[in-house]
Amino acid sequence: MITQKAQAESGIAALNESAFDDLIRSSIEPVLVEFASPGGSNVQAPHTLEFVESVVHGFAKVARVHFAEQPALAARFDVNYETFAFFKHGVVVSRHLAPVPASHLTAEAVALA
Numbered sequence: 001m002i003t004q005k006a007q008a009e010s011g012i013a014a015l016n017e018s019a020f021d022d023l024i025r026s027s028i029e030p031v032l033v034e035f036a037s038p039g040g041s042n043v044q045a046p047h048t049l050e051f052v053e054s055v056v057h058g059f060a061k062v063a064r065v066h067f068a069e070q071p072a073l074a075a076r077f078d079v080n081y082e083t084f085a086f087f088k089h090g091v092v093v094s095r096h097l098a099p100v101p102a103s104h105l106t107a108e109a110v111a112l113a
Helices: 004-008 017-026 048-057 069-074 102-113
Strands: 032-034 061-066 083-088 090-095
Touching: 004 017, 017 032, 017 061, 017 069, 032 048, 032 102, 048 061, 048 102, 090 102
Parallel strands: 032 061
Antiparallel strands: 032 083, 083 090
16 A cells, blocks of 8 residues: 555655555566655655656656555665666566665666666
């Protein structure tokens, strides 16, 4: 289930574990997930993910997991620092510790589509 925070985050879903699994398994498009720190992005520029989503909308999906609120997901993907991960067909295909330039994330999303 997508949390209520999704409504306030510019169309970027803030996922719990169940919604995360559903999205990653069912998406035919690549999925970029930001594993964000509590209270938002402290390392990454605050609107990077929103910018990337606006560029890749339609050929890649973008979501956010607040890793302190979702400790099982954080443990599953060994996340304890702000991280971006691309998933394709349910599998992690790349992973980057923040900060990451928006241009890099956008280019990778396009390449994976």
